[in-house]
Amino acid sequence: MPELPEVETVRAGLAKWVSGRTVASVEVRHPRAVRRHVAGADDLVSRLVGARLGDAARRGKYLWLALDGRDEALIGHLGMSGQLLVQPADLPDEKHLHVRMSFTDGGRELRFVDQRTFGGVMLDPLVPTVDHPSQFVPAQVAHIARDPIDPLFDDDLFSRRLRKRDSAIKRALLDQSLISGVGNIYADESLWRALLHGERPARLLKSATVTELLGHVRAVLNEALAAGGTSFDSLYVNVNGESGYFDRVLAAYGREGEPCMRCGTPIRRSSFMNRSSFWCPSCQRPPRLRRS
C-alpha cells in the first residue's frame, strides 16, 4: 500500500524519467481515474498536450509535476493500488491501465495503472503554502500537513496540535492534515516501537512521549524509504515496476498470532476504522478507560 516511502520512491522515478519532457498525447481510458479533474477528461487532455513537465514534488502521499511556464501542476495520487509506470510504448497494456501519456521525444510512456481506482490524476492551480509563502503547492494539496521527513516540519507545532486532539493517537497519526505520509502500516509500526497503544488518548500524552513517538515515525519512514518501500501483494511498485522489500522487517503489521519481536507475546489484531490494527498486548498496554 503506498504510504510516504512508496510515494517518494515513485517521485524520484518521475524526476529521473519524466521531468523535462514535453507531452505529445494523453489517452484517458477510465473516467474514474480523472474524476477529481472537475473540468473533465477532455479538458485535462487539451491542457496537457504540448506542456513541458517540470520538477517532481511531493507532500505526504500526493505527488505532482509543475507545468513549465504555467501556474498549475499535474497531480498524481496512488490511492491504495495506483501505479505510475514509465514503460516502453510497445509494451502490452496493463489490465488496469487508465491513463497513458506519450512524449514528443518518442521515448517511454508514462502510464497510470490502478486496480481499485482509488487514486487518480488531475491538473490543479499552484498556490502559496501557508507557512512558507515562497513555496507553492497544488490547491488540492494545501490542506495536507508537511510530512515528518520534510526539513520544514515543525515538531513543536505538531506536538501542540496533537495534544489538543480529543481522539486516539493512531487516529491522529492517520490524519493527513496533522501529519502527512503515515498510513495504517507505518502507524502500527511506529506505535509498536514507541510502546504505545493506538487507542491512547492523544491529549493525555506528555510532550516527551510525543517527541519520542515522532522519532520512531521518522525512523520507520526512513528505513522503509531506504528499502524502496513496502510490498505485500505486488500492488505497490516503483516507476520501473519493481517492488520494495521493507515488509521483511515489519514488527507488528500483518503479524497476528506471531510472537512479538521484543517480548514473544503473540501479536494481536483488532478492528479499527473499518480496517485492522496490529499490536503487542504486553508491550502496548491498552488505556484503562476505553473510549465508547
Add this chain to the structure above:
DNA sequence: TATTTAACCTGGACGC
C-alpha cells in the same frame, strides 16, 4: 466546530 462513520472499488482468499 470537531470528530466519527460510511462509501468508493476490485480481486484474492476462503467456506460451502
Add this chain to the structure above:
DNA sequence: TGCGTCCAGGTTAAAT
C-alpha cells in the same frame, strides 16, 4: 468448479 462473502485501505463527503 462455482458461487457468495469477507477483507484490504486513503480520502472525503456526510453524519453525529
